[in-house]
Amino acid sequence: MSAYLDVRDLRKRWPARSVAASFSLEKGSSLALLGPSGCGKSTVLRMIAGLVTPDSGSVSLDGEDITRARAGLRGVGMVFQDYALFPHLSVEDNIGYGPVSFGATRREGRAIAAKWLERFGLEGFAKRKVDSLSGGERQRVALARTLAVRPRLVLFDEPLSALDTELRERLRGELRERQKSLGYTAIYVTHDEAEAAFLADAVLRMDGPVAP
């Protein structure tokens, strides 16, 4: 039986460099892609998400080949490095954005948002603009927004790099705990060895980009 996530020889080439990755992941587990900046780990993440089209290779999730599926329709969520929250929308409309995209009414979207806000200890934040949030609150909102559409796989692109040291240590504990308690399958991209070891069940080391 094949693994829950199977990334097979996924490759992207540019004139001067290329990036390739092969790995697999069990349901409910987590993996950290570790490597120096510029080694292509974010590109691998973006190929899995469908934001970058690979030149060759395949991605299958839960037995389904999603290599060519549209981003957003493959059940893959992502927490961006800068969180990419929508600054013109309130916290609840950020979290409700995904459910509404998939057919929920705005009201239902807000109800879903309220549930996630409660789960993440953010009650009372529904009407706030995202500009007024602290770094830690932003990260929680970004994660809640990603989980609100119940993705089959959650990708984290340098989830802690925008934070100061103290907050980083607190939040990485929080991230680890949430992944265990909510049971989602996760891939983290990071350049920090200790962070990789702490966050994930397994660590995949990526070296510099290979020649094309």
Add this chain to the structure above:
Amino acid sequence: MALIGGLSITVVALAFLDPAVAAVIPALARAPAEGGALQAQVGVAEGLTRGRILAALRFTVTEAFLSAVVAILIGVPAAALAARRDFPGRRFLLSLSGVPLCVPPVIIALAFVLFYGRQGYLNAFLMRAFGLADPPVTFLYSLAGVVIAHGFYNFPVVLRTVTTAWERLDGSELEAAALLGASPARAFRTITLPRLWGAILSSAALVFLYCFFSFVIVLLFGGVGGTTLEVELYRAARASLDFRSAGMIALVETAVASAVVAAYSWASRAAARAPGGSGVARPRNPLSGALERSLAAAYLAFIAIFFLGPLASIIVRSLLAPVSSPFSSALSLSPAAWVTFLSRRNFLPALGNTVAVALAASVLATVAALFFALALDRARGPLARGAANAAPLSPLVVSSVMLAFGWSLVMPRGSRATLVLAEAAIAWPFAWTQVRAALDRVPASVREASALLSPSRLDLHFRVLVPLVWKGILSGAGFVFAISAGDATLPLVLSIRGFENLPLLLFRLAGSYRFSEACACAVFIAALTGFAFFLQDAAVSGERGAA
């Protein structure tokens, strides 16, 4: 130094405020009220006047609003293309934003007559291609003509502003939306559009104001469909010498423009405040797919034909002359128009006047702008900020025609000096914007270092700031020169006895249907203002590159 500075600022401020106030005073003066019959007559005249002013107001607001809509309809797709895609001609498309500033309206009017007129190139082509007996395109001398000329002329304003805002949009937000299942249409509607509203509205308000005060184009095309407040003001002030009506029109148009300027400042502040996200701009992709390529090609062809076509037809027409046979209206390739134009008795005096007035206005406006900017450089109080923000808006509130009318009341016998003062008063905010932007780019640490090294503020200003921002100063001067050298409105309304410059000459040549010669004149003016604009653009890009 302080004396020169104070003097130049005072002169320019007075050159603006004095006529602006003078222009509205007749509206506030009491009407003569002796004798019942006369009173009745005045009442009837006033009623007529009010009706005419209201009709002109309606027409002006309508044409300015529709022109802004046309500019948005053409400009926003262009911005989408320029902001999101790489294609040959992209830089050229963006450089068209110089057109509304450096190509004078009198040239645009001529270009539209040549291209869209009854005997224009478009009709000639359509009649030949489809074997038609009558010209099919006849909208030029109507509201539609005014709106289309204005919309096309000003779409690059929308293009430039919206492209800049679009390029600032955060790439990862759209990716996040895509991952959350949003279709491209939903992502555009919910993420992109809300972030562009400020830019779209502020550029639309600017186009509205330009068109609201547009004079030459309406004077030429407006006749049949209606007339604008500017043209009514000109007629009242110059033809019927009805100063009271002229003053009332001045008051009305300034009131409306002030309201729109307030909306404009609000929208541009909203646009500037629009959160910039992480600032990770998305890379532009090349055009992909047959549909996208053909849509882009069709759009660029549309711009090339309907926007560049009229401008190109001026150059073409300047190189054509009537065939000498009296039985033919055909034209043939010939330098005759250029020879006639350049050897006109009044060519050199007109050229001399144009350059002299533009240079003098440019020096006066730039010196005043520089000193004003230096005076406000350290001032950060609300009053100084208010002055700094309000200054560039002044020519949007008071029109050229109104200013010239005011001048003609202050100094009934206009002179070259009056023209220089009026040009400087109208164009100085352009110099101010350039100088101010350059000063804003000087790091605070440079000012602090200068303060530590010399106790004199003058040292900071003249040994540090002025050498640092000289390109901005040059750019401002080039801007004012270009605007002044292409301006037909102020000389036309001031009607200085015995004075002629190139834009006036062009206006008269076109008015007497000497199109080939008018086109040679237009190309000459465009070269002059385009060169000044190019110089200032080069200076300002050098400045940005260095910063």
